[in-house]
Amino acid sequence: MPDIDASSTPQAPVGENPHYLQAVAELGNERSVVAHQDIYSSTGIKLVAKGARLTPQQFERLTQHKLSAPLDHMLESERPVDANALAAAAARILDHEPVYARLAARTGDPLAVKHALAGVKLPKALLMRLTVMRERRSEMFEHSIRAGMIAHALAQRMGLPATERYNLLMAALCHDFGEMHTDPALLAAGHDITPEERCYIHVHPVTSYVLLHDLAGFPQVAALAILHHHERLDGSGYPHGLRCDKIAPLAKLLAVADVAETIIRRFDLPRLDVLVRLNQTRFDHRVVNALRDLIHASPEDALAKPNEHGAMTQLSHLADLLQAWPVLRGSFAAAVAPRDPDDTPLAFLFERMANIRGLVLQAGFDPDHVDTMLSIAREDPGILGELRALLDELEWLLQDLANEIGRREPELVDMPHTPLNGLVSHLRQG
Structure with a gap:
């Protein structure tokens, strides 16, 4: 796997991030969050004992120290997100959202994504982070599930082997982990991001990659797809401005799924069809063609009278x-x-x-x-x-x-x- 060029990449946060730690603390106020091992500072100070339920005071103490290991690796929550919960979420979407039912049906195996989610192997650290995302960043969690469903449908349509479909699904579920390290105020609906604030948005693929690429049990090709999912074939993307074959293959599918989910949520299928037609130089044409086949947009899919x-x-x-x-x-x-x-x-x-x-x-x-x-x-x-x-x-x-x-x-x-x-x-x- 290629190294990240520190000279050309925005730096991901070092140590535990205060915005993510705040989200974990908020979760701890609502349900039991327990240390499944002793938590130490990087200097060897024992901060929390194994088996202890974390209190607000302990969370406050954690903010004052650099930890010996990522917090996700040392905590667990009651009612965590697991593979069955992911499969159930996909089933609800298929049952209640016609666009996703159409996508799944046109793959030829509409229940494949539900079964694939039921079979994912999630390291304990991912269970914790996905749980925090579901409970404290619910829109981000829903986006990740739906992007995963679109990505899996694209992989089915394009005939990718089972291993690649699995790796792509893992990448989609985790691609926005880095955004949990971003100030929620910057991501709030209605906030106009200033040019100065954009650097915090642009760093999130790097942050996600740093969180995942050394995690035992997480596919390395999925981590690289996450790092590259905002790159574009013409070099207009970020964080590295990569072109064409320099972009990881699975990232090309994830990029289309990520954008497609946002357009479907905010607009309608004709708008999505226009987007993929206008962006032939930015996205892989094979992926774009697969998406157009899956959405099969018509004028009747428009949601509102044009202005x-x-x-x-x-x-x-x-x-x-x-x-x-x-x-x-x-x-x-x-x-x-x-x-x-x-x-x-x-x-x-x-x-x-x-x-x-x-x-x-x-x-x-x-x-x-x-x-x-x-x-x-x-x-x-x-x-x-x-x-x-x-x-x-x-x-x-x-x-x-x-x-x-x-x-x-x-x-x-x-x-x-x-x-x-x-x-x-x-x-x-x-």
């Missing part, structure tokens, strides 16, 4: 950006002359903007005649719905490029900041 005013606003934003880009591009080229901009740290920027322009043209948008595009869509609600979904996804791509510029700030320190700031302003104005 015409919102579509006009988004079209105007696209038009403004694409009309401003030639001037900004000229400023970048002049600033790095006589070098070819494609041989500078700005190369990614030229590639991303070319891709965005290509997507806009493929979608039939004429940036100089946005009124015409909308008037055509206005005559057909189905076309307007498709247009709004396309615009929503293009808007997300613009925001993602602005975030990527922020992630690459150390590489861009010698690049012209005035046009960069101008581009970021255009990208974010929507």
Whole structure:
């Protein structure tokens, strides 16, 4: 397994994380949390005796010390998450959520994921962390279960062998463990994450990997898939900006499942279909095609009437950006002359903007005649719905490029900041 390059990777927290420890303490206030072995500080001080039920005072004491081993390895809770609980959660989803029932049915074996979850072998440390997640970060737990179900369905559809399906399922269940080390306020619904706060989000795949890659009984290929699940084929992902074959194979499935779960929860299947069509350069086309086969979206799957005013606003934003880009591009080229901009740290920027322009043209948008595009869509609600979904996804791509510029700030320190700031302003104005 490749080592993590410390020079290019945000550093994962060292020692026990206060946000996770707080979640464990909150769980301890609701049910019995017991030390199944003596808990020592890294300096050899015995903090909690084996068999003791942890009190609020003991949790407070733990926050004041670096521990000799991860807390998950030394605690157990009553009513823990186990394989049977995971299988039961999947069964409830299949029984009550038509989208997931459809996905499972189109694999040819709709109960396979339930049986697979019932057979997972969870080390005791994972039981504890999944229990804390279920009880204190329930949305994260539900996301992990559903992402696992989508990932398993993709693996079935693509004919992956049983071992790879198992490893992928383990990766999906644990891929967001690192987010439990993030301040919950940053992840709260309605909170607008600032550029300065994004570094705490971007580090979570590394944190998850650090927590899992040395854990006895956890598949190493699953840990690597977790580390890479936010990487993208075009290099626009994080934490390492890897491309194509540098990304672990199972991570390519997990990446699609992770995004698909979020879109299904927040939007509808037509929006998901648009997303995978627009992101052919970012996601593995084989996985994307498998997902499209599984979701089999139709106009009847749309949940809401599209907003015409919102579509006009988004079209105007696209038009403004694409009309401003030639001037900004000229400023970048002049600033790095006589070098070819494609041989500078700005190369990614030229590639991303070319891709965005290509997507806009493929979608039939004429940036100089946005009124015409909308008037055509206005005559057909189905076309307007498709247009709004396309615009929503293009808007997300613009925001993602602005975030990527922020992630690459150390590489861009010698690049012209005035046009960069101008581009970021255009990208974010929507």
